[in-house]
Amino acid sequence: MAEVVFEARGVSKYFPGVKALENVSITLTKGSIHALLGENGAGKSTLIKIITGVYRPDGGELFLDGKNVRFSGARDAMGAGIGFVPQERNLIPRFSVGENIALEANSAHPLKRIDYATINAEARRWLKMLDLDIDPSTPVSQLSVAKMQLVEIAKALSQRSKVLLLDEPTASLSPHEADVLFGLLRRLRDDGASIIFVSHKLEEVVAICDTVTVLRDGNNACESRSMAGVGRQDLVRLMIGRSEQIPEWPERDSIGKPAVLELSGVSTAIGHRDVNLTVRDGEIVGLYGLVGAGRTELAKSIMGAFAITAGTMKLGGKPVRIASVSEAIHQHRLGYVSEDRKQEGLILMHSVLENAGIAVWRKLASRLGFLTDRTVRTKVLPFINKLEVKTPSLEQTVGNLSGGNQQKISVAKWLAAGTQLLIVDEPTVGIDIKSKAYLHQLLRDLSEAGTPILLITSDMPEMITLADRIVVMNDYRISGEITNTRDYGAMSEGIMQLIHADAA
Amino acid sequence: MSIDSHSATPTPASPSGGRVSGNPRFYLTNEFGLICLIVVFGLIFALLAKNFFSPFNLFALGRVAAVNVMIGFAMMVVIVTGGLNLAVGAIGVCGAMFCGFLIQVLGLPWPLAILLGLALGAGLGFINGFAVVRSGLHSFIITLATMSIFFGAMVFLTRAESFRGLPPIFSAFGTARLFGFVSPLLIVAALVGVLLSIMYRYTVVGREMLAAGAKPEAAALSGVPVGRTIILCHMLSGSLAALTALLVMARNGAAIPSMAGQLGQDWLLPAFLGPVLGGTLLSGGRASPLGTFLGAILVTMLTNGLLLLRVGEFWVQACLGVLLLFAVLVDKARRSYLAHLKVA
Numbered sequence: 001m002a003e004v005v006f007e008a009r010g011v012s013k014y015f016p017g018v019k020a021l022e023n024v025s026i027t028l029t030k031g032s033i034h035a036l037l038g039e040n041g042a043g044k045s046t047l048i049k050i051i052t053g054v055y056r057p058d059g060g061e062l063f064l065d066g067k068n069v070r071f072s073g074a075r076d077a078m079g080a081g082i083g084f085v086p087q088e089r090n091l092i093p094r095f096s097v098g099e100n101i102a103l104e105a106n107s108a109h110p111l112k113r114i115d116y117a118t119i120n121a122e123a124r125r126w127l128k129m130l131d132l133d134i135d136p137s138t139p140v141s142q143l144s145v146a147k148m149q150l151v152e153i154a155k156a157l158s159q160r161s162k163v164l165l166l167d168e169p170t171a172s173l174s175p176h177e178a179d180v181l182f183g184l185l186r187r188l189r190d191d192g193a194s195i196i197f198v199s200h201k202l203e204e205v206v207a208i209c210d211t212v213t214v215l216r217d218g219n220n221a222c223e224s225r226s227m228a229g230v231g232r233q234d235l236v237r238l239m240i241g242r243s244e245q246i247p248e249w250p251e252r253d254s255i256g257k258p259a260v261l262e263l264s265g266v267s268t269a270i271g272h273r274d275v276n277l278t279v280r281d282g283e284i285v286g287l288y289g290l291v292g293a294g295r296t297e298l299a300k301s302i303m304g305a306f307a308i309t310a311g312t313m314k315l316g317g318k319p320v321r322i323a324s325v326s327e328a329i330h331q332h333r334l335g336y337v338s339e340d341r342k343q344e345g346l347i348l349m350h351s352v353l354e355n356a357g358i359a360v361w362r363k364l365a366s367r368l369g370f371l372t373d374r375t376v377r378t379k380v381l382p383f384i385n386k387l388e389v390k391t392p393s394l395e396q397t398v399g400n401l402s403g404g405n406q407q408k409i410s411v412a413k414w415l416a417a418g419t420q421l422l423i424v425d426e427p428t429v430g431i432d433i434k435s436k437a438y439l440h441q442l443l444r445d446l447s448e449a450g451t452p453i454l455l456i457t458s459d460m461p462e463m464i465t466l467a468d469r470i471v472v473m474n475d476y477r478i479s480g481e482i483t484n485t486r487d488y489g490a491m492s493e494g495i496m497q498l499i500h501a502d503a504a
Numbered sequence: 505m506s507i508d509s510h511s512a513t514p515t516p517a518s519p520s521g522g523r524v525s526g527n528p529r530f531y532l533t534n535e536f537g538l539i540c541l542i543v544v545f546g547l548i549f550a551l552l553a554k555n556f557f558s559p560f561n562l563f564a565l566g567r568v569a570a571v572n573v574m575i576g577f578a579m580m581v582v583i584v585t586g587g588l589n590l591a592v593g594a595i596g597v598c599g600a601m602f603c604g605f606l607i608q609v610l611g612l613p614w615p616l617a618i619l620l621g622l623a624l625g626a627g628l629g630f631i632n633g634f635a636v637v638r639s640g641l642h643s644f645i646i647t648l649a650t651m652s653i654f655f656g657a658m659v660f661l662t663r664a665e666s667f668r669g670l671p672p673i674f675s676a677f678g679t680a681r682l683f684g685f686v687s688p689l690l691i692v693a694a695l696v697g698v699l700l701s702i703m704y705r706y707t708v709v710g711r712e713m714l715a716a717g718a719k720p721e722a723a724a725l726s727g728v729p730v731g732r733t734i735i736l737c738h739m740l741s742g743s744l745a746a747l748t749a750l751l752v753m754a755r756n757g758a759a760i761p762s763m764a765g766q767l768g769q770d771w772l773l774p775a776f777l778g779p780v781l782g783g784t785l786l787s788g789g790r791a792s793p794l795g796t797f798l799g800a801i802l803v804t805m806l807t808n809g810l811l812l813l814r815v816g817e818f819w820v821q822a823c824l825g826v827l828l829l830f831a832v833l834v835d836k837a838r839r840s841y842l843a844h845l846k847v848a
Contacts (some may be wrong), residue, residue, distance in 0.1 A: 045815055153792070161739070215625060266800050293668075303725070305724075305725075321720070324729060325724055325727065326724075326728065326729040329727030330727055336725055338722075338725055343719070343721050343722065344721045344722050344725050345722060345725070346719075347715055347718045347719045347722050347723065347789070348719070349718050349719075349789050349790065350714070350715065350718055350789070354711065354714075358711075358715055358723070358726040358727070358728070359726050359727050361708045361711055362708055362727070365707070365708045367711055369707045369708045370706050370707055370708075371706065371707070371708060372706060373705075413726065
C-alpha cells in the first residue's frame with residue numbers, strides 16, 4: 001500500500017436545515033490521481049471547501065502526512081500544502097502571469113523591492129513544465145480562458161503543494177488542451193504528486209484516474225476505491241444509484257413543415273457573413289462549432305441584441321426587423337436560454353418566482369401595469385412543477401439552488417412565456433447526469449409539442465442525441481449542414497470535416 | 505410612532521402565500537433591527553431629556569424626519585440600479601425654485617406650479633439617466649458633474665434670490681399639526697413610501713427596476729429594456745428630489761437657493777444614511793422603502809436627541825458620520841454573508 005498523504009476521516013458538515021456531508025471519508029495516496037465524483041448537491045463542493053480550509057467540519061478529522069490538522073482558513077490550508085485550482089478563474093486580470101504565479105509567495109518583506117527578474121524566471125520554469133509558451137510579463141487579461149486555466153495550475157504547482165485539487169479543470173479547455181493537461185497530470189503523478197480530480201466528464205475520469213471516491217446525498221457511495229476494472233457505467237451507477245438511460249428516439253422528418261425561423265444571407269454588426277439558417281416547426285436544429293465560432297453571438301443577433309446589417313430574417317414566413325431584445329421577447333415570442341446561467345440567464349439574488357416570471361410580467365399585468373405574486377404564481381407554477389424543480393418554496397433565492405434546478409428555472413421562464421422559438425445555448429454545462437437526461441427529454445418533448453429549438457452545444461454526444469439537423473459554424477460563417485443519423489462515429493467525423501474544410 | 509404603522513402595511517416580509525423559508529423571518533431583517541434601535545433610543549432619550557416626547561418636539565422631529573425620509577427615497581430609487589444620484593440636492597432645489605418662480609413671477613396657480621416643479625425634477629433626472637445609459641459611465645461621475653451644472657444654472661437664472669411670495673397654503677401646510685404632534689409632511693413621506701413599496705412589489709415597472717439593478721445582463725436577455733428602466737429610475741429620483749424640496753419650501757415658507765446647502769450637498773449624508781441603514785443594497789437589485797423610512801427616522805431621532813441632550817452641533821455631525829460608516833460596514837458584512845450563502 002502506497003504512502004497516505006492526506007486523509008479526511010468521518011467528516012460531517014451541517015448547514016441550517018441541511019446536512020451537506022455525513023461521515024464522509026477520502027484517502028489520498030502518494031503518486032495517484034484521485035477522482036472525486038458526485039452529482040450537483042451530493043456534497044462535492046462542501047468536501048472541497050473542507051479540504052481547502054474554507055469550511056471547518058462539524059465532525060470528523062483531517063490528516064496531512066499522518067498528522068491531525070485543522071485549517072483556520074484557505075491560506076492556512078494553502079500554506080500546509082493543499083494546492084487548489086478552482087472552477088472559477090481566480091487570477092488578477094491586470095497583473096502579469098508572473099505576478100499572479102508569485103502572488104501568494106512574495107510576502108518576504110512588505111517594503112522590499114519586487115524582484116521581477118526572479119519572479120519571471122521562476123514563473124517561466126513552471127510554465128515550461130506545462131509546455132506553455134507564454135511570456136511571464138504578459139497581463140493575464142490578454143490570455144485565452146484555456147491559458148488562464150493552465151496559468152492557474154502553474155500557480156498551484158509553484159506553491160509545491162503536497163495535494164493538488166483541480167475542480168472541473170477541463171470545463172473550458174478544447175480536447176487538445178485537455179490532452180496536454182492530462183499528460184502533465186500523469187507526469188506529476190509519476191513524480192509522486194497526489195492529485196484530486198473533480199469532473200463531470202466521466203470519460204476523462206476513466207482515462208486518467210487511479211482511484212475514485214463518489215459522493216451521493218452527502219454520503220460516500222464509494223470511498224477511495226481503485227479504478228481498476230471500473231467503467232463509465234459503474235461510475236454512473238454509483239453517482240445516481242441506477243444505470244444511465246440513453247434515449248432511443250426515432251428520426252424525425254420535418255422537411256415539409258413550415259419554417260419558423262429563416263435567415264437568408266444575414267450579416268451582423270459583430271461580424272457574421274452570409275448566414276443561411278432555417279429552423280422548422282417541430283425540430284431541433286443543432287448549431288455546432290468551436291469556441292469563438294460566433295454561435296452565441298448569432299443567437300444574440302437573432303434576439304435583437306446585435307444589429308442585422310444585411311440579408312433578411314423571417315419569423316413564421318414574415319420578414320422582421322428586431323430592434324431590441326425586449327421586442328424579440330415580448331412581440332415576437334422568442335426565447336433564449338443563455339450559456340452563462342449566472343451572469344445572463346438568471347438573477348441569482350432574486351427568488352424562483354421572480355426569475356421564472358420575469359418574461360411574462362408584462363403579459364400578466366393589468367392595463368396600468370399592476371400585477372400580484374398570485375397571478376404570476378398561477379402562471380408559472382405548472383411549469384415549475386412540470387420540470388420538477390426542487391425548491392423549498394417559490395420565494396427561495398435562486399442562487400441557493402443547485403445548477404440543475406437553476407437551469408430548469410431558466411427553461412421554465414420561457415415555457416411560461418410561451419415562445420414560438422427557443423434558442424438554447426449550452427443547456428447542460430455543469431449539470432449532473434440525472435438533470436441532464438431530464439433536460440434532454442424536456443427539449444425533445446418541447447420540440448414535439450410545437451416549439452422548435454435552436455440548440456447550441458459544444459458537447460458532441462449531446463448534439464448527436466438531440467439534434468435533427470446539425471449546422472456547423474466556423475469563424476462567423478456557416479460551413480455546412482448534415483442530417484443527424486445518430487451514428488456517433490460518422491456524425492462526429494462529418495462535423496469535424498466541416499470545421500476543418502474551412503481551416504484548410 | 506404612529507406613523508410606522510402606515511408604512512408597515514406593505515412590508516415585503518409578509519407574502520400572501522404564508523411563511524416561506526426563502527425570505528428571512530421578519531425579526532432577522534434590517535427593518536426589525538431598526539425598530540428595535542428606534543425603541544431603545546426613544547427610551548434612552550425619554551429618560552435623559554424630559555421634553556423629548558413633548559408634542560412640540562415630536563412635531564418638529566417628524567417635520568425634519570419627513571424631509572430626511574424623502575431625501576432617502578430620492579437616493580434609494582437610483583441605488584436600486586446599482587448607481588447613485590449625487591445631484592439629488594441640486595435637482596430638488598431647482599424644482600422648488602422653479603415652482604417658486606412660476607407662482608411669484610408668472611402668477612401660475614400653485615397646484616400647476618407644483619406639478620411643473622416635479623416635472624422639472626423628472627426632466628433633470630432624465631438628463632442624468634440618459635447620460636448614464638448612453639455614455640456607459642458610472643452615475644457617480646455623471647451626477648457629480650450635473651450637480652454643479654444644475655445648481656450653477658439655477659443660481660445664474662435666479663441671481664441667487666429667493667422667492668418669498670408664496671400663497672399662505674404652503675406655510676399653513678408646513679406648520680399644521682395633526683393630533684397635536686404629527687406633521688403633514690411626515691404623512692406625505694409615509695404615503696410616498698407606501699406608493700414606492702407598492703411599485704416595487706405590485707407593478708411591472710418596479711419589478712423591472714429591481715431586475716435591471718440586480719443583474720442588467722440577465723434582465724436584458726429576459727426582456728427588460730434595461731436602459732429605459734434605468735432612465736426611469738433617474739427620472740423618479742429627480743421628481744422625488746423636487747417633491748422633497750417642495751416640502752422644505754413649505755416648512756420654510758419660501759424657496760431659497762441655499763435650502764439644501766451649497767450645490768445641494770447638505771442632502772448627501774441623509775440621502776445615503778436612510779437607504780443604507782434600511783438595508784437597500786448599494787450594489788443594486790433590492791430596495792426597502794420601509795427600511796429607508798425607519799433609517800431616516802432613526803437618524804433624525806439621534807440628531808434631535810443628541811441636540812436635546814446639549815451635545816454640541818459638531819459632535820452630532822461626527823456621530824452621524826460614525827453611524828454611516830457603521831452602516832456601510834454592516835452592509836458589507838451582510839453582503840459577504842449573502843455571498844457566502846451563494847446568493848449575491
